[in-house]
Amino acid sequence: MDLLNHLALGFSVALTPINLLYCFIGSLLGTLIGVLPGIGPVATIAMLLPTTYALQPVSALIMLAGIYYGAQYGGSTTSILLNMPGETSSAVTCLDGHQMALQGQAGAALAIAALGSFFAGCVSTVFVATVAIPLSELALKFGPAEYFSLMVLGLIGAVVLAHGSLLKAIAMIILGLLLGIVGTDVNSGAARFAFGIPELTDGLGVVSVAMGLFGFAEIVTNLESVEKRELVTAKVKGLWLTMDQFRQAWPAVLRGTGLGSFLGLLPGGGAMLASFGSYALEKKLAKDPSRFGKGAIQGVAGPESANNAGAQTSFIPLLTLGIPENAVMALMVGAMTIHNIQPGPQVMTSNPSLFWGLVTSMWLGNLMLVVLNLPLIGIWIKLLTVPYRVLYPAILLFCAIGVYTISNASFDVSQTAAFGFLGVLFYKLECEPAPLLLGFVLGPMMEENLRRAMLLSRGDPSVFVTRPLSLVMLLMAVALVLLIAVPNLRKTREEAFAEES
């Protein structure tokens, strides 16, 4: 019955007119920006984060969650109609979704994406509410040594489950940690890596880092490659499914929801892993796998449900342990810190209305997306007909205004541009920026816990392996790295991500 009480408390917060309004604005803005080609959820959230600064913390987080789901859903729309994923998690939706659109089934593809996501959202909201309490109770038993090891495990897990070179990803994490500690050291008050620049003593801004690496770098690299877009608009009519399509799709929705909810919990998991996993699963289970890639509705229904479920359950490690598991959650940490909320197990007990309000608003946000997207699809399509050469300067403008108004400082804008340049370099050298962002937000926390653990053990580093929980987590991290080194498993990992290219 506790569950019902908590959900009731949550709804009493989320259903206040003002929070409903912010949830609505968030979903709307998120979809609006997310629909734009080449803008994924990280860039969308970074761009819209400044608009939430003036709000109450609860409203701000509810709005941000709305932005996240909106961006996710907007990305699916772009994938289906334009064959241009805004982010990796909707890349698989392109495969069959766009084929369906080409065959005049765009309406059905959009409808199943919306309904599948909504169903997944309902299930995973309950899942979040059930798992959150035991996990945060466990987390309250953690000392600094456990926390440090947990962060190591989280960071390693994040790169093992992501694609690309493991070595590079680990180096990117370390670089992120290093960038994270720029600014005044909380213990000694010494300014580190500030180069005498007063703005840098407050540290680098998470918005600048994320927007530069994900937003600006994306725009620059998009401009380098000549775009080839095939927009399917004329054929979008009848946003509904036939009985037959519904029969084919619902088992995929169920499986996608289950798989996605689980994969979303893992470090490095979340939306992207969930959608790739679900696509592979559906293809394997299908009676006729050759239909995949040619407009199979299961290929849209499964991944779309899975990525939404994963997007939602990836909040669990953040809300209960305080550990972000992917780039989007890293930005949420940044957002919470700005509102003076230290993410972690104490949020649930010290600020229950915020916690449960956020959980229930996840469900409301999903409901709004269905209500919003199906009728408004015409507007999103109109937006997609605007050529990229007109869109990208406008995106830059809103980013620039957003960063500038954080503290009315031109320094922040230049700093973002600098990270944009670094992002282009990383893109050229095939270094994924997501691990860097994770390291960046965890940097100060990791240093603090390392310090405390070593202080308590009087400088004896064996504390990390003598405390059982800490040892288990470190062993798991080592096991993950070793797994990747085993040739057989490496092959599976490469195959799992091969769908993308």
Added chain:
Amino acid sequence: MGLIRHPKDFFAGLLFIAFGVGALVVGANYTLGTAARMGPGYFPRILGILLIVLGAVLSLRAMRLQGSPVSAFKWKPTVVVLGSVVVFGLIVEHLGLALSTVVLIVGASSASPEFRWKEALVSGIFFAALAIGVFVMGLKLQLPIWPVFLFAQ
């Protein structure tokens, strides 16, 4: 280039080494402290050393692994796009949102191979009006609309 078979890894390695060396050099005079009482220099030094090691492994490995070359760095879009954003940040508090927006939109547009003056100008004026409507009038952000010096007391 015969020795470097995987240029992307090789240069990525160099980049990490550079950051690592930078961390050690800049952080050289931060108090190190002891393992039990870490000073501000302790953690960055660990990270710097790790970066150098990882970067070196990457670069050395690049002489054995095979990889595709790094695609040519095109300066124009990078400099024009990022440059116009920097310029916007520098001028907005002096010239106001209206003019700065036009400068940013037209400037950034010129990076596109399909750049058209007229279109960029029209879109600049449109987005200037939109930005003023949304940010100054709607969200009440503290941004001047017109050049400040024209309206100084």
